[in-house]
Amino acid sequence: MMATVYLTSDLHDGHKAIGKYRSTIIPEVTDIESNRKFISDNWRATKRDTVIIVGDACFAPDSHEFYSTLPGRKILVAGNHDFESGTRSSIVEALTAFDKIHAVLSRRMPISSEGSQKCWIQHTPIHPLELRDKPCIHGHIHDSKLDFMNKGTDTYDSRYINVNIDVLYPRIGKIMVSASELADYAAANFDKIKDGNYE
Numbered sequence: 001m002m003a004t005v006y007l008t009s010d011l012h013d014g015h016k017a018i019g020k021y022r023s024t025i026i027p028e029v030t031d032i033e034s035n036r037k038f039i040s041d042n043w044r045a046t047k048r049d050t051v052i053i054v055g056d057a058c059f060a061p062d063s064h065e066f067y068s069t070l071p072g073r074k075i076l077v078a079g080n081h082d083f084e085s086g087t088r089s090s091i092v093e094a095l096t097a098f099d100k101i102h103a104v105l106s107r108r109m110p111i112s113s114e115g116s117q118k119c120w121i122q123h124t125p126i127h128p129l130e131l132r133d134k135p136c137i138h139g140h141i142h143d144s145k146l147d148f149m150n151k152g153t154d155t156y157d158s159r160y161i162n163v164n165i166d167v168l169y170p171r172i173g174k175i176m177v178s179a180s181e182l183a184d185y186a187a188a189n190f191d192k193i194k195d196g197n198y199e
Contacts, residue, residue: 003048006072007163008176009079009123009139011039011053013067014060014088021142025166036066042175045072051176052105053098054139054163055079055123064089067097076101079123079139110179111135111161111186125160135186139164144171151188161186 012018012035019030029035045051049072056079057063067074076082076098083091094101105121120126120136125148136159141147144167148160161182165175172193177185181193 003050004045005179006045006049006051006176007054007121007137007179007182008051008165008168009054009077010056010142010164010166011035011175012056012059012081013039013063014058016059018059022166026169032060039175040070042169043070044174044176044178045070047071049073050075052077052121054121054137056081056139058082058089058094059087061087061089064093064097067094074098075105077105077121077123078103106134109137109182111137111182113183113187119161125162128157128159131159135159135161137161137163142166149186149188158186 014032018032018035022029022035026038029038051072052075054077057067057076059081074097076094078101082088091101106118107121108116109119110116111119118134120131120134122136122138124140125138126136138160139162141162142164147162147167148155148157149162150156163177168177169175171190172185184192
C-alpha cells in the first residue's frame with residue numbers, strides 16, 4: 001500500500017475554551033480531553049503516511065506529547081498561536097513530535113484534474129497580490145461561510161483551499177483531506193469525497 005499525504009489544520013490541542021467553540025460544529029468535543037479523543041479517533045494516517053498540519057496545533061505545554069502518540073510523519077506549518085507564549089510546547093519540544101516545522105511551504109500538490117501544481121501552504125491565507133500564480137492551501141478560517149470555497153458566491157476564489165478541521169469535518173465528514181482527494185475538495189465536490197474511496 002502506498003504512503004498517503006494528508007492535510008489538516010487548527011486542531012487546537014490543549015485550547016482551554018475548545019469546548020465552547022468546537023462543540024457548535026462537533027458536539028462530541030466539550031473539553032481538551034474530548035478534543036484529543038476526537039482527533040485520535042478520526043486520525044486517518046498510518047505510520048508510513050505524512051500529515052501536514054497547517055498551523056494552530058499546539059495550545060498546551062504537553063501538546064508535543066499528544067502529537068507524538070499519533071501515527072505518521074508529521075510536518076507542522078506553524079500558525080499564529082503555536083508558539084506565541086510560554087504556555088505552549090516550545091519549538092524544541094515540538095521537534096520531538098514533528099519531523100519538520102516551517103513558517104510556509106511551497107510544494108507541488110494535486111489540486112486539480114490537470115494534475116499537480118506548485119502551491120503555497122501557509123496557516124493564514126496569503127494576500128491575493130502575493131500568490132504569484134500559486135494557489136494557497138491554508139487554515140485559520142474556522143467558518144465555511146467565511147472562506148473562499150463557496151461556489152456561486154461573491155467571495156468564491158478557486159485559488160484558496162481551506163483545510164481547517166472545523167470546515168473539513170462538516171464538509172466531508174473527515175478531519176483531514178488526502179492528497180488524492182484534494183482536486184475534488186478544491187472543486188467543491190464535497191459529496192464525492194464523503195462517498196468516495198480514494199486510498
